[in-house]
Amino acid sequence: MDLNTVTEVRDARRRATWQPGDAWLGGGTYLFSEPQPHIRRLVDLGRMGWQPLRTTADGGLEIAATCTVAELSGHGRQAAWRAAPLVEQCCRAFLASWKIWNMATVGGNLCNGLPAGPMISLTAALDGVCLLLAQSGAVREVPVADFVIGAGVKVLEPGELLRSITLPARALAARTAFRQASLYGLGRSGALVIGTLDPVDGSLTITVTASTVRPIRFWFPPEPTAEAVRDALEDGIRADEYYDDIHGLPAWRRHMTFRYAEEIRRELNREATR
Template structure:
């Protein structure tokens, strides 16, 4: 779609003052998908030269905001950690065209803040933290589960930029489980639940996205029982916390969120039991 109100596209490296009507341009798959009458100038990030994926000495993985879904998918195939399958599962949750697969960015998916954003699901499940850069160059970090504050809402100040998302090394070594539900065979996610199990201490986390207006992550020091997990979800997610749009009513999303969370819990508990029995 043409953005006929945009009069200028500027290289983001120029560090020009932010002004009303500006927007960061990453892959552009959202910006050019619908009218943006409030925009006047795009700040193009494509020449920033950020390395898409960087493995740090401490074992953590830093994902640049400009990393595309295709780049992330290719990198995930080289990972030998237990959490590697979750990368591809979340990438495939886009159900995207070839164009979107190769142009959409991890940062763009997070900054849109849509409940069904699968990069939100991936990074929230693996304890991701966002590195944010203000217009004056100052930096701050915020966890992904806190960065997304509601449907389409995020903790991002005017002109602030998502620079990267970092996944800690320990999170990459966790066993994972993945469940997704949609009203249609190739439809947008109506509920997406992920789970992780730390083999070192048995701690377990279950994260609900798509069904809720923001990510909800539930952590337990040991694999939880069914009722324990259900009580945690029901008490944390209020009635208005379940998302409502044409891709699913709140009652259905609540039902699927609880059902998929239990499936994830059972899968992780089974794998933990197998490990314990083998010791």
């Protein structure tokens, strides 16, 4: 779609004063999908030269905000980490065309902040931490689980840029379980629940996304009971935090969340006893 309110496209390598009406341009799959009447200038990140994926000194993974879904998917299929299958499962949760896969960026998916964003699901479940760069040069780190605070609502300040997301080595070594529900075959996720079994202490973490307006994580000591998981979800997710749109009513999303959390508990409890 043509954005007929845009009067200038700037290279992000050229420092300039951030103005109202500016927007960062990564892959552009969202920006060019619908009218953006509030945008006057695009600041293009395409030539920043950021390495899409990099192994950190401690064995973790740094994902550049400009890394495409296709690049991440390819890397995940070749990786040796125990959590590697989760990468492909979340990439496939896009149910997108090959054009979207090759243009859409991990950072763009996070910065849209939509409940069904599968890159939010993946990076929140694997203890991801966002590196944010302010126009002043200040740097701060925010866990992905705290980065999205509502449907389309992020903690980004005006002009602040998501530079990368880092997944720690310990999370990459976790056993994982994945559940996703959509109302129809090629539909947007109505519930996406991920479980991770800590490789060190055997604790279980369940991350709820898509059914809720923000990522919500629950931690349990080894081999939690069904009652413990059910009670945690009851207490930890308010009724108004279940998302409501054409892709699923809150009651259905809640039902699938509880069902998948129990399935994950059973699956990873069995893994823990092997």
